[in-house]
Amino acid sequence: MPPLHPVDLVIVAVYLVAMIAVGALLAGRVKAYRDFFLAGRSLTTPILICTLVSSYYGLDALFGDSGDASREGVVVWFTYGRPYTLFLLAAALLLARRLRGIDALSLADLLGQRYGRSTQVAAAIASFLYALPVLAIMGLAAMGEVMFGVPLWMGACLGSAISVVYVAMGGVWADVLTDTVQFGIMCVSLAVALPYIMDAVGGFEGIHGALGDRAFAPLGGAPPLYTAAYALTAVSVFVEPLFYQRMLAARDTASIRNAFLWGILLWAAYDWATTAVGMAGGAMMTSGVLSPDTPRDQVLLRLVPLYLPVGLSGLFLGGCLAAAMSTVDSYFLIAAGNLVYDIYRPLARRDLDDRTLILYTRGAMLLSAAACILLSVYFERIKEAWAFMATILTSTLLVPTLASLLVPGRRAPLAGALATWGGLSAVVAFYAVLHVWGVPDPDLESRRMEVAGVTLLREYALFAAVPVSALGYLLGLALGRRP
Amino acid sequence: MTVWDALTWVAVAVLGPGVLVVCVAVARDLWRLLRGAPPPPGDLTHRSG
Numbered sequence: 405m406p407p408l409h410p411v412d413l414v415i416v417a418v419y420l421v422a423m424i425a426v427g428a429l430l431a432g433r434v435k436a437y438r439d440f441f442l443a444g445r446s447l448t449t450p451i452l453i454c455t456l457v458s459s460y461y462g463l464d465a466l467f468g469d470s471g472d473a474s475r476e477g478v479v480v481w482f483t484y485g486r487p488y489t490l491f492l493l494a495a496a497l498l499l500a501r502r503l504r505g506i507d508a509l510s511l512a513d514l515l516g517q518r519y520g521r522s523t524q525v526a527a528a529i530a531s532f533l534y535a536l537p538v539l540a541i542m543g544l545a546a547m548g549e550v551m552f553g554v555p556l557w558m559g560a561c562l563g564s565a566i567s568v569v570y571v572a573m574g575g576v577w578a579d580v581l582t583d584t585v586q587f588g589i590m591c592v593s594l595a596v597a598l599p600y601i602m603d604a605v606g607g608f609e610g611i612h613g614a615l616g617d618r619a620f621a622p623l624g625g626a627p628p629l630y631t632a633a634y635a636l637t638a639v640s641v642f643v644e645p646l647f648y649q650r651m652l653a654a655r656d657t658a659s660i661r662n663a664f665l666w667g668i669l670l671w672a673a674y675d676w677a678t679t680a681v682g683m684a685g686g687a688m689m690t691s692g693v694l695s696p697d698t699p700r701d702q703v704l705l706r707l708v709p710l711y712l713p714v715g716l717s718g719l720f721l722g723g724c725l726a727a728a729m730s731t732v733d734s735y736f737l738i739a740a741g742n743l744v745y746d747i748y749r750p751l752a753r754r755d756l757d758d759r760t761l762i763l764y765t766r767g768a769m770l771l772s773a774a775a776c777i778l779l780s781v782y783f784e785r786i787k788e789a790w791a792f793m794a795t796i797l798t799s800t801l802l803v804p805t806l807a808s809l810l811v812p813g814r815r816a817p818l819a820g821a822l823a824t825w826g827g828l829s830a831v832v833a834f835y836a837v838l839h840v841w842g843v844p845d846p847d848l849e850s851r852r853m854e855v856a857g858v859t860l861l862r863e864y865a866l867f868a869a870v871p872v873s874a875l876g877y878l879l880g881l882a883l884g885r886r887p
Numbered sequence: 888m889t890v891w892d893a894l895t896w897v898a899v900a901v902l903g904p905g906v907l908v909v910c911v912a913v914a915r916d917l918w919r920l921l922r923g924a925p926p927p928p929g930d931l932t933h934r935s936g
Contacts, residue, residue: 433921446920450912478891581917588910595903598895608891620891666909673901676894 412718419722420566422585423729427570427578437758440575440765441509441741442653447580452654452663455580455734457670458587459646462731463543466590466678466724471700473682474689476626477619481679483631487638489668495641496664500657502809510738511648511805512746518808519820521750526824528746530800531645534793535739536776537564540731543701545780547724550705560780563725564773567732572766576653579733586726591670593723594677596716597708604711605684614687633863637794643801645738681707736776740768791863792835799827799869803877818884819877827873834865 434440447455473480508514512531516524541560548559570578605611611619618625641647654660685703688694698706705724709717744764749756756764804823808815838860842851851862 430921443920448916448920450909451916453909454913577921581921584910584913584917588906591902591906595899595906598899602895608889669901670906673898673905676898677902680891680895680898 409714409717411714412721415715415718416721416725419589419725423582424566424570426581426585427573430574430578430581433577434575434762435758437745437761437765438509439577440758440762441737441745442649443576443580445653445655447650447654447659449659449662449666451580451584452650452659453666453670454587455583455730456647456650456663456667457674458583458590458726458730459579459650459734460644460667460731461590461671461674461727462537462540463547463724463728464539464731465674466594466727467543467546467701467704468539469675469678470682470685470704471702473679474686474700474703476624477615477683477686478622478679479624479626479631480682481675482622483624484634485672485675485679487635488641489672491638491641492664492668492671495647496661496668499642499647499809500651500660500664503651503660504657506652508652509649509745510652510741511643511645511801512742514648514652515801515804515808515820515824516746516750518815519804520817523804523817523820523824524750525747526821526828527801527804528742530796530824530828531746532739532742532772534640534797535645535735535742536772536779536793537732537735538776538779538793540728540735541776542780543724544728544732546699546702547705547721547728550702551721557777560777563728564732564736564776567729568736568769568773571733571737572769575762576649576737579737582733583730586730589719590723590727590730591674593716593720593726594674594681597712597720598677598681600711600716601681601684601707605687611683611687614690615683619683619686630861630863633861633866634791636866637791637798639802640794640798643797643805645742645797646734649734649738649741678704736769736772737765739772739776740765743768743771795863795865795869796828796831798866799831799873800824801827802870803827803873807877816881816884819880822876822880823873826876827869830869830872831865834868835862838862 436444438444469480469485472484506514506517508517510528510531512524512528515527541564544563545556545560548554548562549556552559554562570582574581602608606613624631651660654663681704685694685698685707688707689696689698689703693710694703694706708720712720744761748764749761801824804820807819807823838851838853842853842860842862844850845852845861853860
């Protein structure tokens with residue numbers, strides 16, 4: 405890969421310094437924990453659009469989707485991506501107005517208010533594991549290696565350190581302000597790069613010539629249950645901690661609904677852009693422009709500098725950094741909030757003042773960063789890590805959250821506790837069994853085992869764990885008492 | 888033009904000009920909020936602002 409031009413390096417350096425400056429400028433403004441964590445509940449529709457879109461979509465969408473598209477084609481946009489559109493639409497229309505009148509700081513806090521402390525802690529553990537931005541850190545490490553030649557661990561540490569610094573200083577205000585810049589850079593840079601790359605590959609005719617009809621099959625060629633398992637991870641939007649944190653920071657419920665509706669359009673456009681660029685990369689691997697051994701998650705990164713002129717390459721690289729850092733900063737804040745506000749505070753002592761809470765949350769961001777880097781070692785592929793984290797979150801929180809917000813009637817603390825702890829335990833057990841007794845599946849890049857003639861893949865954990873959680877909820881409802 | 892080309896140009900239009908319009912609106916709102924102007928009344932409770 406050619407070395408970066410000095411102009412491109414200057415653009416990247418200016419971007420990084422600007423992010424830290426924003427955090428420093430806002431550090432003195434934050435006094436109360438609600439201001440640090442929820443921006444005084446004042447976020448408007450445009451601000452919510454920026455922060456939701458840029459934070460929810462990181463390098464997993466940029467590198468992961470383009471890497472998958474280079475191999476699997478348009479199935480990534482249709483089958484993996486569009487179920488999210490449906491569930492996001494449902495979330496926008498169903499959830500926003502249900503939050504009216506709820507005074508909570510996070511999803512775990514909300515569940516704690518409904519079901520009690522045990523549920524809050526289980527929810528916070530699942531939310532913490534999910535919120536660790538492993539995917540973005542894996543992407544940052546890959547960027548550091550490909551673009552600057554630094555070792556993977558160093559790229560991961562530097563990227564997360566810069567993100568932690570500015571959010572730890574300025575809290576969610578720094579987060580949303582930087583998200584705005586990052587949102588603009590990540591979207592516009594992709595919009596600029598897309599025509600260049602499509603032109604270079606000869607448009608979709610060129611892609612069809614290289615990849616054939618299979619790349620244009622909306623349902624793809626993987627086993628239906630495997631495809632369904634990925635599509636079903638979309639149900640995680642109902643319990644996405646980022647969405648709840650931002651919704652609870654919104655000015656009003658109309659702002660939330662409108663932000664989601666605009667966000668759906670932006671996410672779909674971003675998805676298509678990464679799918680198209682990824683397919684172009686796949687075609688170039690077939691034709692030999694890119695090495696056939698190129699790691700799929702790095703296809704986009706290796707492709708762009710070949711075709712973009714000086715300056716635009718730097719802009720695109722800044723866009724990649726923006727996509728990663730807007731995710732890393734938001735999720736580190738949420739993970740730290742889970743540790744301090746939802747686990748430590750209820751279990752240890754409840755009388756922490758705002759200053760102490762902010763101080764502890766800043767420290768917890770460092771802990772989260774360390775845990776995140778350790779987890780990124782375990783998973784080899786971005787999509788694989790995403791499936792695990794989305795499964796943990798959904799299996800633990802989906803049943804009690806939807807029951808709490810959508811079903812009127814009594815809420816027994818035991819129901820919440822059994823649903824959350826049951827779902828969490830079921831996922832961990834499923835992954836542990838496949839890890840110990842399963843064998844690698846090189847085609848699907850997963851682990852598999854045969855049970856009574858049925859093939860179990862690691863991705864099927866959701867099918868087992870959500871019913872366990874639902875059974876736990878019903879059992880708790882039958883046995884438990886109203887608070 | 889195929890359906891794939893059409894999707895691509897829609898994506899470019901949304902991610903380019905569309906996003907710039909959103910960014911201008913955000914800059915306006917953030918400028919107002921960070922200067923300390925109180926946000927208009929909303930229906931989520933327990934505001935700290």
